[in-house]
Amino acid sequence: MKLKPGFHSELFATLKTYSKDKFIADLMAGVIVGIVALPLAIVFGIASGVSPEKGLCF
Numbered sequence: 219m220k221l222k223p224g225f226h227s228e229l230f231a232t233l234k235t236y237s238k239d240k241f242i243a244d245l246m247a248g249v250i251v252g253i254v255a256l257p258l259a260i261v262f263g264i265a266s267g268v269s270p271e272k273g274l275c276f
Contacts, residue, residue, distance in 0.1 A: 256274070263273020 259273040260270045261273070263270045266273070
């Protein structure tokens with residue numbers, strides 16, 4: 219797949235300025251989202267009338 223001339227990915231631009239502090243912040247955000255998402259998925263399973271572990275399957 220050829221890219222158009224002048225095309226650049228924002229990923230590369232972002233990684234140039236990515237620091238350890240930003241990584242720590244992103245890691246903490248991911249942990250918090252996981253803490254919220256797991257119980258929510260379990261509740262969706264229970265509310266759907268199936269066993270709680272079925273809410274975790276995707």
